[in-house]
Amino acid sequence: MSLLMLITDNWYDIRDLGNVSHEILYQLDRVLPYSLVYIIAALMGFVASFLIFVLPSQLFVGVLGERKIIGRMQSRYGPNRVGKFGLLQPIADAIKLIQKEALTPKAADKAVMYIAPIVFVAPAVLLFAVVPFGGHSVFADIPVSIVYFIAISGLPVLAAFIGGWSHANKYSLFGSMRIVAMTISYEVPLVLSLLSVVLITGTMRLGGHDGIDGIVQWQRDYHIWLIFLQPLAFLIYFFCVSAELNRTPTDIAEAESEIVAGYLTEYSGMKWGLFYGMDIGYALAAAAFASTVFLGGWSMFGLDRWIPSWLIIIAKTHLFYFIFIWTRGTLPRLRIDQLMTFAWKFLLPLSLANLLVIATEKVIWNKATDGNFDNFWVYIFAAVNILLSVAAVFIWARLLGYRPEATPKRPRLVNTASGYVPIPAPSREVR
Amino acid sequence: MNALKSEPFVLNIGPQHPSTHGVFRVKVTVDGERIIDAEMVMGYLHRSMEKLAEERTYTQNIPFTDRTDYLSSMSNNLGYCLAVEKLATIEVPDRGSAIRVIMAEFQRIASHCMAAGAFTNDTGAWQTPVMWAFREREKILDLFEMTCGARLTCNYMRIGGVAFDLPKEFEPHARKLVDTLPGFVDELEGLMSENEIFLARTRGVAVVPHELAANASLAGPMLRGSGIAWDIRKADPYCGYEKYDFDIPIGYQGDSFDRFIVRLEEMRQSVKIIKQALDGLPSGPHSTQVPLALRPPKGEAYARVEGPRGELGYYLVSDEGPSPYRFHIRPPSFINLSVLKQMTVGHSVADAIVALGSVDIVVGEIDR
Amino acid sequence: MPTRWWTGQEMAEAAERLVPGSVAKSTDAACYLHVEKMLEAMEALRVDPETDFLHLTNTCGVDFWDHFEVVYHVQSFDKNQFGTLKVECWERDDAVLPSVTGVWYGAWMQECETYDLFGIKFEGHPNLHRILLWEGFPGWPLRKDFLSMPGGLQPGLNEFAGTARRDAPPVVVVE
Amino acid sequence: MHGAGPNLAFWVLAALTLVSAGGVMVSRNLLHAVLFLIVSFLGVAGFFILLSAPFLGMAQIIIYVGAIAVLVLFAILLTPRAGRDNGETRWAAPGVLLSIALMAVLLFVITDTKWTTAKDAPEITAADLGQALLSTWVLPFEIASVLLTAALIGSIMLVRSPEEEAEDALQ
């Protein structure tokens, strides 16, 4: 224990990378003008988050890992030729994409077509600014980081839209229309589900540490992850985010089997590569955000005293990303009207109900503990919410007409060739 | 999306499109996402086989039949050979018939693997079911390669029997495969038929009522999906199918999901038939001797088999020449396509893809 | 119970019973219908409970140099029986037959194909067009005199392609 | 405003906002005009953050860029071809002259007035804003929500197609 005290919060304490960067900036501030340190800090944060998180995750989990895992799911090997275990495959891909001729259709709106990938990339990088990798290692610790995240993650849809519109291809136009309609629809339950999180924690800051309010800090204080306290909000967030990210089962905007590649149809070379890479970037950002909000972020029930916090959040992010890969590898795609129905008739009422329940609980908590919040009530709420979520999902699905037993999943069998065999009327006597 | 009206415009699905399974094109006129008209354009792969066949002898025509429906060459061989045998009244030895049954049923499983996999791919299940199906199909193609040296265009059947007897490794391998295949069907069923999204995408989509199915000359899983119990193997047995015990799976309302489950069940039934055929495989010659320059008597013959896509018929007219006077194929997937417009109009583009996938087209057969 | 394959005489008997005067002749293989009464007879054969030929399996043309035959293979599911109908067309340059799409909808793709390859026009067909070949293809490939038809139809791909390029249809850009 | 960072940010944002607003004016293609408009919105959002109102800056991005601009794009796509040019009306010249006159007046007023400015920015958090909205300004807040509901229903009614109205009438 004394050994731990020795390194706590000193610059060589690698459990929280914020310590070393604080130290560097502190030393720089003594010799350099403030504005220069300002810029250096920005660059440092960028480089650090890029080197530690974005680059390895994107290349080796996003590009290679996804292909490997999906390959295994599809009973094949996945890339294994370039380097040991195919480890150099992402780099080979990048080289190939850069060398490739970037075709531009004649009828395309060239300026817009060239701008779109850039507009697509910028927000993906910006999103990582507010993800806390530790108590002190947040690149931009702004007090409204949840709102920031929602705002910035709404931008790529514009890029996809103008990118798809710009090449005067009908498939792309279809993709563009679909992605806009879908994003507008799914933004609503997404924000509502995050609102319930904000309501219960009472802060819009993602990180926080001892002394500073934040969602991660709240989860540390009450020793519970928000996924247990608000399972419904988590589910809604997951569905919405996978819709906004264009992951299967909701990848209707680039539905390969229907509209070829949607808004990406005419993109080639590195312009396509930027879209592809940044799609993974967005998925990682969403996974990091989700693990911060719902899975306790860099905290791990006290284990974060021993394990470096950035390793915890990276592990959680990759776990979450694996779910994205898994759904992509197994699920078919929904149709657009089904998606819209799902958003407006299923997710939206449920998120409103969830908000209501959380608000009620907050009031009860306030009254019962007289402002001195304690753990006891949180665990009660968690139990109640889990039960309520399950009940709400099943009851609401039933009300909307979901009847799994009504669908025969095996054909009828007859032994002689005859004409039409009428469907027997359903007999109700069995009940 | 249907509420947002926009100008109707023409969308070309194909000829180069991931979901047309070849060079096939559907010109759909859409209003928003809704299809208001659909027109098929085909013929990109037309080779005029029927004309070519009039210049070649009866035996030389067998390789042509491989290349019509390249996913079920064994069934095509079989149908053509049956037609010639009917025209020239040639008897096939029992062993030859049994081998033909085994091969045709294996071919049906392979073809349905492809059909079911590609169909799930059309609904958006990204490659996983199709890869699983390909894995099983590969094993069957290995058996074909073991028997006749070719995997896709087998050219194995001959007039009067089959080209070669089965190699002695065939039977153990086939039995091993037959034991594992039902497990694969269960696996695919668990992955897809139990999947709510898949059900939502395919239930009630591309419905063909049974009246239309009968009137529009549909055949095979399309017909059976609509609830019509019709299978040539039962109705008009050839190659001794009357000896085998199997059932005809039929669907309920004729939507694309029904066609999918009918195909899955047919794979199980085929496995059943293969087991029986392997158990009762008679010994004896595998083929009768037929003169190379066969000159059947003047007349005509129409013979049909239950191919994977439906009734596969061969209509031959002979003028006592060494080559058929008229050689006509009844291509099941070509005729099954005639209801495509009824299946797609009024639905969305995504449903049109599902409808096209549920027909299970093979462009080589459509265009011939 | 295997399918009962009706001989031409049986078919002729049934057709004559249902629509008197519709049968031109009958052979062992098939029953030949009069062109004028063929639709009526086919409709009667389709709906009559005895015959019940509600499934048109196959349609194709055959060229016999001096005349065409169009073959209709029909079958019944409930009765499990199969019959062959034929119609002769003695006109070569302007071969016209009534379309049976009104009786069996399934004929429409096959009639398109027969038109495409034989040049037999089917009157009353909703959308008769060259389904496999392109519009403007010279000649009708499955006719026996195809190789001697005008249009330079010597074997070889160049001739075909060249002919097509000379009279390529105007390209309409659909918005 | 102290330090080089905020000053630099101000000039960059001013240039961005005004240039892209000019782009809205001059571009002939309506879609390009919308893209310029989006950049202008983003610049204004940057100004909000610069003026110590980060919450409003984010709200600006969400509402203007994420919702209004996308709506405009969608509306443009729904009014095909003919509705996509961004030409001037015949009242363009008087309109521009009027704006220039107004600009002159405003600039005169701004430069001529002696503004009393506070040194420090007031610390306003999102919580403060929420408190104010639900206590002091609760009546306008409710009216705004009613207005939003009315706008929602009104726009749904406006864009309904005749067929849908006929369907509803049948029920």
Added chain:
Amino acid sequence: MTVGLEHFLVVGALLFCLGLAVALSKRNAIGVLMGIELMLNAVNLTLLSFSRFQDTPHKVAGQTFVVFVITVAAAEAAVALALAVSVYRNRQTVDVDQLNLLKS
């Protein structure tokens, strides 16, 4: 030069005038709407700069006002765009010069 209130006010005024020019000169109804949005943004900017630089008894009044303006702008945009779409559907044009339905 330190940036002060005047600078923000000048930017707001310029933005407002540009928006006004767009709103007055564009033929397309959607173009007019874009001009109005620009003007509203300029107003918001001015309000916020006053709120930031002026001492007022109500600290949050300026920001609250901005919230309301944004709300109204969103509602207005939705209704206006719905109008544009519906006008296009009925009249096949969104040219404000040709929309003279009320002219007797």
